[in-house]
């Protein structure tokens with residue numbers, strides 16, 4: 001007599017024959033299968049940051065990949081590691097992924113050494129997004145500090161590509177000193193768009209700097225805002241968005257109309273590894289985009 | 303649920319039949335502790351005699367067969383500057399004999415996170431569905447508080463579950479493969495006496511829990527006492543070694559690292575279990591650490607067990623096995639930590 005336990009081969013399940021689609025969160029699929037992507041272009045931004053253009057190679061995978069502003073991808077350099085990076089490009093540029101990457105450690109340095117044509121893996125998109133739909137018909141404040149302009153660039157693209165959906169748009173950006181300004185070649189373009197107001201500030205000026213000097217909140221001094229008709233997206237380090245959101249609060253913007261993007265350690269992007277956990281919230285699936293009211297209610301959030 | 307009874311001799315035959323063509327894991331004596339009591343581990347067995355169903359507890363939980371300490375997520379092959387990704391799931395079936403109710407309940411909790419929530423893990427689901435589980439009732443160990451967290455009885459998540467009635471087992475059948483396996487031996491229909499004896503044994507077990515922990519108010523209390531000094535008191539003892547999470551049947555957090563082979567032909571993406579008590583758990587680029595102190599990390603472990611998990615799944619993550627309390631060199635154990643927290647809640 002014999003009992004041979006049944007061998008269950010998960011790869012025979014229907015969904016395993018389809019391409020992984022990370023927008024279908026409930027489906028059992030190859031969650032670690034990466035989309036192979038090629039670096040098509042590299043733009044040097046500062047000493048520490050470069051903008052990479054990636055193209056997903058497989059046309060079917062390129063079609064599957066669609067994201068909303070605020071979402072991020074897990075970018076993998078095979079054999080070296082995987083890092084979470086916010087998508088910095090336009091959602092309408094299908095299958096092409098723009099990522100602005102700061103040299104911060106092993107994987108990001110490896111990328112900074114990579115050249116055009118190098119191939120990496122991309123999984124995603126992951127996480128929540130800025131509610132661009134809900135923001136229609138309102139005045140929009142897009143505020144970034146430092147590297148925060150990288151994730152903010154996606155909603156900037158969205159707002160400028162759908163200009164008639166939104167009322168007045170203010171883009172405010174601040175860094176420590178002029179050498180750290182990202183995407184300076186785009187400021188002229190943004191400024192010329194009808195009804196878009198751009199202001200840039202640095203904490204320490206150098207000889208070449210002609211603009212305002214101070215903290216980013218200084219750009220908001222004297223601004224007239226109708227709180228209930230305004231939405232704000234604030235991206236930057238926690239101290240920065242805390243000051244900015246507090247000031248916006250004083251100017252009358254309700255907390256549920258302010259959105260921020262949180263950063264945490266991430267090893268999966270799928271609510272599994274727990275590394276991004278804040279209390280009972282997973283930054284990777286419940287965030288990284290939160291309204292400020294939710295952030296205030298998270299223990300250890302800022 | 304269907305029930306049958308099985309003589310001990312027939313149970314032995316059943317295990318021996320399974321052993322003929324499948325990998326079998328069971329609680330095995332693997333040494334003695336400093337008090338001379340046996341230490342058990344869930345290990346592969348070759349013969350029925352190696353399985354000691356009378357074991358009290360095991361140092362490590364059988365979680366390792368579902369969430370191994372290290373697991374390969376994918377392999378990259380490099381050639382001429384190109385790479386290909388290869389992903390494999392473990393699909394060899396195996397049987398685990400002798401899991402206690404708390405450890406099966408732990409699997410049910412892991413199922414919620416790994417198999418049913420967003421992004422089900424194919425690695426986990428594959429291992430889970432390929433594992434045949436035979437559970438067994440037992441009288442609780444001294445420090446075990448599984449009853450307090452509602453993990454002392456189990457109604458699904460296994461194939462067969464045994465209750466020892468002296469000369470025979472009362473068997474709960476929870477799957478068709480369990481039913482089919484029983485059909486190979488002389489399982490008997492349940493008589494009135496069997497049911498009677500079964501209920502008596504269950505009642506005796508239920509009345510023999512010595513350690514009790516109050517948890518119903520913990521979600522609230524953990525929020526209210528978030529800044530309490532009692533976390534400093536326990537946190538300052540913690541060695542940040544992470545052993546508690548390693549032995550815990552429900553701790554699943556992990557890190558991922560990649561390695562390139564010496565000859566640069568292969569890269570591996572490997573998942574390794576982590577612990578929220580380890581110092582780098584919440585460190586991000588730029589060197590900022592969201593939980594720099596031992597007390598903030600220890601608190602977080604309790605917060606996840608009794609607050610975060612409750613919010614997500616309406617039940618605590620802890621199954622009350624007290625393995626973390628036993629393994630901890632600093633003497634940090636859930637019954638005492640929670641009692642302290644409860645006392646704090648009652649004010650000075």
Ligand SMILES: Cc1cc2nc3c(=O)[nH]c(=O)nc-3n(C[C@H](O)[C@H](O)[C@H](O)COP(=O)(O)OP(=O)(O)OC[C@H]3O[C@@H](n4cnc5c(N)ncnc54)[C@H](O)[C@@H]3O)c2cc1C
Pocket residue numbers: 072081082083084085086087100101102103104105106107108109147150151262263264265266267288585586587588589590
């Ligand atoms: C949602 C999100 C969006 C992000 N977007 C961007 C972006 O647009 N551009 C950008 O340049 N960076 C972004 N980051 C930060 C980026 O993920 C880290 O810089 C990167 O993970 C560092 O990896 P490394 O291998 O180069 O560094 P490592 O050599 O691994 O470590 C350097 C430092 O980074 C920390 N770190 C390591 N792994 C992670 C991880 N998985 N998550 C967070 N920190 C980690 C380590 O604690 C260490 O202090 C984002 C992070 C998150 C969570």
Ligand code: SF4
Pocket residue numbers: 539540541542543544545546547579600626629630631632633634
């Ligand atoms: S609680 Fe105990 S076992 Fe856990 S990390 Fe601290 S010292 Fe180690």
Ligand code: SF4
Pocket residue numbers: 546549550551552553607619620621622623624625626627636
């Ligand atoms: S008692 Fe400790 S080891 Fe056991 S389930 Fe609870 S936290 Fe985990």
Ligand code: FES
Pocket residue numbers: 265266267268269270271272273274275276277282283284285
């Ligand atoms: S990144 Fe793994 S749980 Fe959020």
